[in-house]
Amino acid sequence: MLENNLSQLEQLVGDLVQENKALQEANAQLRSELSQLQEENDGLQLSALEQEELHSATAARIQALVALATGNASPSPAQA
Template identity: 65%
Template sequence: MLETSLSQLEQLVGDLVQQNQALTVTNAQLIAELTQAKDENESLQLSLMEQEEKQGATAARIQALVERASAGAVSA
């Protein structure tokens, strides 16, 4: 009986070690994916900020053109 219990315990420990190894691999993969996602997110945020700057500059140019056109129409 003691031999059976010891054998079962050895099997359970072996199973837990295998599960731990699998979880360690999965965890490393998830960490790598998270790092990649963070890098991509940072890149996208930077790109968005650049686009917002360009849109702001374009909007200012359009507004200036509208004002010039309006001033020209009033004086004409």
């Protein structure tokens, strides 16, 4: 009986070791994917900020042109 219990315990420990190894490999893969996604996210955020700056500058130029066209604005220093 003791030999049977010991064999079962050895089998369970072996199974747990294999499962632990598989989980560690999955964890390493997920960490790698997370790192890549974080880099991609950083790039997308930077791109979004650059687009926002361009949009703001374009909107300001359009507003200045509309104001100039309607005669409601004096020329900006860049136009003077």
